[in-house]
Amino acid sequence: MSIVEFKNVTKRFGDNVVLDGIDLAIEPGEVVVVVGPSGSGKSTFLRCINVLETIQGGDIVVNGQSVRGTPAQVRELRREAGMVFQQFNLFPQLTALENVMFGPVHARGMPRARADELARSLLSKVGLAERAGHYPGQLSGGQQQRVAIARALAIKPLLMLFDEPTSALDPELRHEVLRVMQDVAEEGMTMIVVTHEMEFARKVGSRLIFMDQGKIAEDGEPQALLSNPPTQRLKDFLQHVA
Amino acid sequence: MTFEWSAIWAAMPDLLDGTLMTIQITLLGLIGGTVIGALSGVVTTYVRVPVTWRSAILSVIGVVVIYWILQLAFWLGDGILGGVPDWAWWIMRLAILALLVWRFHAWIPLALSFVAQVYVLVIRGTPIVVQVMFIYFALPLIVGLRIDGFSAAVFTLMINSGAYIAEIVRGGLQSVPKGLHEAGQAMGLPFHKILLHIIGPVALRRMIPTMGNQCIISLKDSSLFIVIGVAELTRQGQEIIAGNFRAVEIWGAVAVIYLILTGFIALVLKFIEHRTRIV
Numbered sequence: 354m355s356i357v358e359f360k361n362v363t364k365r366f367g368d369n370v371v372l373d374g375i376d377l378a379i380e381p382g383e384v385v386v387v388v389g390p391s392g393s394g395k396s397t398f399l400r401c402i403n404v405l406e407t408i409q410g411g412d413i414v415v416n417g418q419s420v421r422g423t424p425a426q427v428r429e430l431r432r433e434a435g436m437v438f439q440q441f442n443l444f445p446q447l448t449a450l451e452n453v454m455f456g457p458v459h460a461r462g463m464p465r466a467r468a469d470e471l472a473r474s475l476l477s478k479v480g481l482a483e484r485a486g487h488y489p490g491q492l493s494g495g496q497q498q499r500v501a502i503a504r505a506l507a508i509k510p511l512l513m514l515f516d517e518p519t520s521a522l523d524p525e526l527r528h529e530v531l532r533v534m535q536d537v538a539e540e541g542m543t544m545i546v547v548t549h550e551m552e553f554a555r556k557v558g559s560r561l562i563f564m565d566q567g568k569i570a571e572d573g574e575p576q577a578l579l580s581n582p583p584t585q586r587l588k589d590f591l592q593h594v595a
Numbered sequence: 596m597t598f599e600w601s602a603i604w605a606a607m608p609d610l611l612d613g614t615l616m617t618i619q620i621t622l623l624g625l626i627g628g629t630v631i632g633a634l635s636g637v638v639t640t641y642v643r644v645p646v647t648w649r650s651a652i653l654s655v656i657g658v659v660v661i662y663w664i665l666q667l668a669f670w671l672g673d674g675i676l677g678g679v680p681d682w683a684w685w686i687m688r689l690a691i692l693a694l695l696v697w698r699f700h701a702w703i704p705l706a707l708s709f710v711a712q713v714y715v716l717v718i719r720g721t722p723i724v725v726q727v728m729f730i731y732f733a734l735p736l737i738v739g740l741r742i743d744g745f746s747a748a749v750f751t752l753m754i755n756s757g758a759y760i761a762e763i764v765r766g767g768l769q770s771v772p773k774g775l776h777e778a779g780q781a782m783g784l785p786f787h788k789i790l791l792h793i794i795g796p797v798a799l800r801r802m803i804p805t806m807g808n809q810c811i812i813s814l815k816d817s818s819l820f821i822v823i824g825v826a827e828l829t830r831q832g833q834e835i836i837a838g839n840f841r842a843v844e845i846w847g848a849v850a851v852i853y854l855i856l857t858g859f860i861a862l863v864l865k866f867i868e869h870r871t872r873i874v
Contacts, residue, residue: 403781404780405780431781431782431783434781435781436778436781440774442775445775446796508783
């Protein structure tokens with residue numbers, strides 16, 4: 354069974370059609386890298402999966418649960434789709450450890466002692482065990498994003514959504530975040546990653562989706578698409594990013 | 596003129612009584628105002644209802660209709676079945692009200708938001724002296740409910756500070772980056788948990804300076820309750836002067852007491868702000 358299924362999905366902001374009849378199925382274990390020019394709808398595509406945006410037409414089914422369900426069903430769906438944001442969005446009043454504990458405690462009802470244990474193991478997994486007591490404001494961008502990845506993993510999701518996770522980072526901080534993402538992928542996590550990091554797509558991605566004007570223009574093997582772009586549009590795009 | 600310290604010492608017991616009364620009024624008023632303000636602020640932030648002539652007229656009609664439905668039920672019942680006890684009528688009215696609430700529950704947040712906005716508009720748009728006079732002198736004539744000066748003062752300060760605090764709360768909530776809300780949503784948290792555990796704590800820290808402002812303003816505003824004769828600090832000062840004519844000493848002492856009280860508030864807030872600063 355597909356873990357995410359798009360069925361003729363349409364999303365509009367007013368008169369502006371952002372997603373135009375998207376059909377897509379993502380299987381468990383896939384690492385899907387979504388690329389495309391700005392305004393192509395790739396962030397919206399991602400945000401529709403965990404209902405941060407509502408769709409106007411069609412349906413998206415995540416792990417058997419429609420995004421058009423009741424509020425309680427939508428919350429259940431969101432718990433299976435961990436999200437990492439471009440701007441990290443860590444809770445500034447909580448330490449790194451408390452940020453990671455937050456989801457297990459408040460969304461999963463885990464006892465604090467167990468959540469503490471889980472959070473510490475996740476922080477050491479992203480290489481930040483010694484930063485547990487630091488507040489987000491005391492961490493670098495790369496460190497903040499790694500905490501954010503740990504925070505998303507802490508709710509034990511079935512899939513992870515990354516919305517341009519390295520776009521707000523200095524080039525020298527990007528590799529530490531990409532490294533952690535690669536670790537997560539290698540553990541078999543289903544991932545959907547909106548990014549401009551072609552190197553990541555090539556190395557870690559199992560599938561590449563090129564979006565253009567609200568449609569899926571290309572969908573295939575990353576190596577093949579990147580080294581031998583079948584269309585002029587993709588060729589042009591890749592030249593601009595590289 | 597000579598400055599008579601003895602006049603201040605002699606007046607001290609009365610001034611302290613007034614100070615105590617001022618503190619009581621301010622404290623109770625601000626506690627109530629914070630509750631009212633927090634509720635209004637939250638509802639106006641998250642339920643957007645533009646206050647227009649159309650919505651204003653519709654809501655007035657709604658209230659009148661509900662009132663007449665309740666009255667009609669009473670008259671009909673009274674005509675057919677005489678001599679039914681009062682409590683039975685109240686149960687029936689409550690039942691009708693509950694039925695209306697159940698039928699139109701989707702509209703309740705909108706109605707609350709509308710009421711909160713009108714409340715802020717009216718209270719912020721009228722002077723506090725007029726408000727307390729209205730509550731103390733006019734309300735008894737309208738609803739036949741006579742309240743003492745102290746209660747009128749506390750109540751006025753509650754609804755007055757509540758209107759300003761509602762806007763402070765709204766500003767605080769709106770200043771929290773949208774991304775934090777989304778991070779909470781993405782974890783599958785319901786709205787009340789997002790508000791309580793994520794947005795609330797961040798907004799609260801940002802509201803501290805303006806809340807401090809409001810506490811000081813409300814404390815000083817309590818001096819205006821002199822107009823209804825409540826024995827708060829300013830009123831006490833005025834009465835003492837009426838007896839001994841030592842305006843310089845007494846008004847000086849009153850001013851210093853206010854300064855001490857407001858200085859104390861400022862100090863406490865500085866302390867809280869320091870303790871909760873996000874590094």
